[in-house]
Amino acid sequence: MATVLVKERAPKSPARALARTITAPRARSRKLPVPQVAREDLPLSTIIPGDCVEAMRQLPSASVDMVFADPPYNLQLGGDLSRPDGSHVDAVTDDWDKFDSFATYDKFTREWLTEARRVLKPNGSIWVIGSYHNIFRVGAIMQDLGFWILNDIVWRKANPMPNFKGTRFTNAHETLIWASMGEKSRYTFNYRTMKTLNDELQMRSDWVLPICSGGERLKKGGSKVHPTQKPESLLYRVMLATTNKGDVVLDPFFGTGTTGAVAKRLGREWIGCERETGYREAALERIELALPLDEAALTTMQSPKAAPKVAFGTLVETGWIKPGAKLSAKKGTLNALVRADGSLSSGELVGSIHSVGAKLQGAPSCNGWTFWNIEHEGQMKPIDAIRQLYLLSTEP
Numbered sequence: 001m002a003t004v005l006v007k008e009r010a011p012k013s014p015a016r017a018l019a020r021t022i023t024a025p026r027a028r029s030r031k032l033p034v035p036q037v038a039r040e041d042l043p044l045s046t047i048i049p050g051d052c053v054e055a056m057r058q059l060p061s062a063s064v065d066m067v068f069a070d071p072p073y074n075l076q077l078g079g080d081l082s083r084p085d086g087s088h089v090d091a092v093t094d095d096w097d098k099f100d101s102f103a104t105y106d107k108f109t110r111e112w113l114t115e116a117r118r119v120l121k122p123n124g125s126i127w128v129i130g131s132y133h134n135i136f137r138v139g140a141i142m143q144d145l146g147f148w149i150l151n152d153i154v155w156r157k158a159n160p161m162p163n164f165k166g167t168r169f170t171n172a173h174e175t176l177i178w179a180s181m182g183e184k185s186r187y188t189f190n191y192r193t194m195k196t197l198n199d200e201l202q203m204r205s206d207w208v209l210p211i212c213s214g215g216e217r218l219k220k221g222g223s224k225v226h227p228t229q230k231p232e233s234l235l236y237r238v239m240l241a242t243t244n245k246g247d248v249v250l251d252p253f254f255g256t257g258t259t260g261a262v263a264k265r266l267g268r269e270w271i272g273c274e275r276e277t278g279y280r281e282a283a284l285e286r287i288e289l290a291l292p293l294d295e296a297a298l299t300t301m302q303s304p305k306a307a308p309k310v311a312f313g314t315l316v317e318t319g320w321i322k323p324g325a326k327l328s329a330k331k332g333t334l335n336a337l338v339r340a341d342g343s344l345s346s347g348e349l350v351g352s353i354h355s356v357g358a359k360l361q362g363a364p365s366c367n368g369w370t371f372w373n374i375e376h377e378g379q380m381k382p383i384d385a386i387r388q389l390y391l392l393s394t395e396p
């Protein structure tokens with residue numbers, strides 16, 4: 001495997017960066033005009049090594065559009081965990097997750113959230129993911145610091161780890177807090193894109209997505225590179241919903257770089273902070289391999305209708321059907337391109353799998369699931385077959 005060096009840039013003082021601010025172009029849509037930091041002052045596509053609080057202090061104020069943070073959980077695990085067959089369970093026992101007390105954890109949380117708030121633009125937003133161990137403490141501190149909570153998203157794991165001891169309910173979800181800088185700030189929310197991604201039903205705050213496994217899981221010598229690598233589908237939805245193309249996303253707890261890999265695919269800029277050298281190297285190698293989507297696939301829907309058990313968009317964000325893939329119907333005489341939000345484009349037509357199928361046939365309606373075919377393992381199959389494969393793979 002090619003050696004990838006961790007890219008480091010000399011710290012720049014926030015004052016110098018701010019001295020180079022330019023006035024934003026005329027306010028577009030409902031956004032307020034805000035001073036913008038010149039891009040050259042940001043260490044884009046860089047993982048800043050060391051402690052994230054110190055790392056964020058190197059960044060200019062009001063310079064990033066979104067923060068995605070997956071901080072230590074403070075799991076406080078006592079002893080090893082085993083399955084009923086005696087095999088060892090990979091749990092988070094690393095030093096980066098250890099804190100002496102709740103007070104120490106709270107102090108650290110306040111410090112990094114304060115820096116995240118400083119570097120966020122006034123109309124930016126923040127996502128923090130956590131479990132019952134930490135998310136309530138994090139949420140309270142966010143409110144204390146002035147963040148305005150917009151949603152708490154429940155990521156329901158399609159295939160969670162069982163509770164081996166049988167002493168509690170299976171812990172089958174994590175919570176993501178999504179917050180703006182304040183009650184009045186004009187944060188980005190791509191409502192229409194989310195509705196399209198969800199087969200034209202309003203996207204809800206409970207998301208069923210599989211945990212990171214299979215080929216996506218980074219491994220070295222057969223072992224997981226990182227105990228808490230997040231699935232790309234989760235970041236895909238977060239970024240598609242709350243950022244625009246070219247926006248800058250900062251992840252202070254970069255780990256194996258899930259945020260960077262998805263940002264690159266979706267045409268967003270990224271900056272990471274990570275204290276462990278091994279994770280930084282793994283992340284850079286991974287991001288190097290991530291392929292950005294082309295312009296046509298990246299354009300997302302501005303309008304949409306209908307809803308089965310699995311949304312077509314779920315197949316796209318989980319990678320079962322790739323953005324940019326070609327769908328065909330009527331023995332190849334009708335074709336369409338899959339876009340990043342799960343919409344289709346065919347010539348001038350854009351819409352869902354159902355609406356594009358209907359318009360192409362001049363029909364009042366169409367069941368896109370059985371109408372469209374895709375090449376899978378050398379054979380043309382209805383996209384419904386891929387949906388069935390997805391359902392099978394996520395069965396508990």
Ligand SMILES: C[S@@+](CC[C@H](N)C(=O)[O-])C[C@H]1O[C@@H](n2cnc3c(N)ncnc32)[C@H](O)[C@@H]1O
Pocket residue numbers: 050051052053070071072073096097226228229230231252253254255256257258259273274275276279
């Ligand atoms: C929960 S993991 C993030 C995993 C990541 N989302 C992924 O998909 O790979 C938290 C990461 O934060 C890093 N970390 C913990 N404390 C840190 C600190 N003070 N500064 C920078 N990185 C830190 C850990 O090394 C760990 O990789």
